[in-house]
Amino acid sequence: MLARPAPLTIRGVYSTLRKIALEKGSGSGARRQGLVLSLLRSAREEETRFIVRMLVQNLRVGANWRSVIGALGRAAALHHAKDGLPTKKQLEIAEAATVEAFHLCPSLDVLVPVLLETGPSELGSVCTLRPGVPVKPMLAKAAEGITDALSAMGTTGGAVLGEYKYDGQRAQIHVTNERKVSIFSRNGENRTDSFPDVAEVILEASVGGATSFIVDAELVAIDRANGNRLKAFQELSTRARGAVTSAEITVEVAIFVFDILIADGQPVIEKTLRERRKILQQALPLLAPGRIELARCLEVNTQAKANISVGQIPAIDNRASVQPKDETAEAVLQEFLLTSFADGAEGLMLKQLDAGGYQPSKRSESWLKVKRDYCEGLRDSLDLVPIGGWHGNGRKAKWLSPFLLAAWDPVNEEFQSVCRVMSGFTDQFYAEATERLGRRHRIDGPKPYYVTGECCSVWFEPAEVWEIRGADLTISPVHKAARGHLHPEKGVSMRFPRFIRVRDDKRPQDASTPEVIVDLFNRQTRKVDTRGAPAAQALGNLNSSSGAAQEDLVEDGAEDDGESAFEDDSDSEPGDEACGQET
């Protein structure tokens, strides 16, 4: 027997991880394997699990950044305790202060020296908002509709701002006193180099306004040649990720600003939204349609029918920005919501105007988002057939997850995949579905009439129908629903799919069809332009698009009659080897 390897040390593991990360070039795969193997050979007991999880996925072992930062604060408090151990209360204060400091100034380079040298008590004076260091952005909670949102805002209610929720990419834009611009993503990534156009525009817009500032905004792909129509998120995401020059930019964006955190060096996050909006306007006096605008918005009074005069909240154009007299806030916002859809936005944000400040990193009740797919009566769903799945990981290891869902094409008599789904299932449902589909309806390989770019590790017979809801439909290189209708090979898929319920009343041949899917796709206001695609034969409605005044549609429920005879032919294929193997 060989000698047991030396135990792992933190330094040793760290250095091996670095080696793995830096390894590249021909044969790097094998060398990486060797390094992983050496780690695992030295691991003892629980260490194996930590190492494996660290390597396969972001160390999901019950400790995220927030917990680690909090623990760091506690450790610092212990380290600096003067007389005896700190009380539980003192530790909690240290933790909260550290987490708070990290939200305002999420930089370990700033945080750790302060903790080491002086302890958590001094964090407040050092870890402050500062242009150049990204702040954790404030987030919103989902509301199931205008009514729901207004009641969630509760009695503090009064003035509420309804604001377009644009379907783009969050951007926190910083300008320093030296007029140096930095642009951060929602996750605090520095994206400055991929948005030189945004940097230019923000500098121009702030001439005569604030010198240094931090504003919160959404960047949206825009069609300048076509009345500044908003484009789909999918278009935005084709922009280069790395450094580009303005001349190389292929997808133009508009900046929709909606908040401000610092103006001329002064933090304004403690001020109310109404005040911040005013400051925002002053900071950016030179707005330009299609390039930089204030997020379109509308102020309402929730206490009663509007009979007060409001109107300090600016809209970018001459649309009414104020609730008309004699209409309820609810009715006005409901209409505004529909207008936002027609304009190509995702829905509305509802924000309390006169209560509370900007709360970095909080998913607060004072910001609520209302999207089409949250709203009863506005949302669409598809009825799809589970045709395969994979073995789950972590807490879902004993079940199948995700599942692959397909639409039924009665013309070609095939099931065409639409999306994977892993959200919306209860644990109990997983257990039952794993048993039902993974055992009783399991087959050795995909049926010849299954069409998908996916390779499931487990395949089922078409046995049942599930209602699946999503935000909108996309053009997919992987999924094949309605292929040939909008694009020669690409199919249609769904953004943010989740399971709603089993449709006991439907058989697989009653599932949603290409016809339904193409129709839903074409009725979307924002969608990827497929017209350039060669030979998209289009069912004569390729050009319907735009406008969408008559938005409202509820698919689901009584659909077509799906008469096509889909027989369970007996030739169940053996497994197909073309598929890569599962994990």
Place this chain on the structure above:
DNA sequence: CGTGTCTGCCC
């Protein structure tokens, strides 16, 4: 050098 696969980041 071209293709296929994986990663990391948006939502």
Place this chain on the structure above:
DNA sequence: ATTCTGC
């Protein structure tokens, strides 16, 4: 992003 579960 969305959702469910456990504290």
Place this chain on the structure above:
DNA sequence: GCAGAATGGGCAGACACG
């Protein structure tokens, strides 16, 4: 009510491999 976990579509870019 919050934290944590498990994963959705889809893109560009990095990389390995032939």
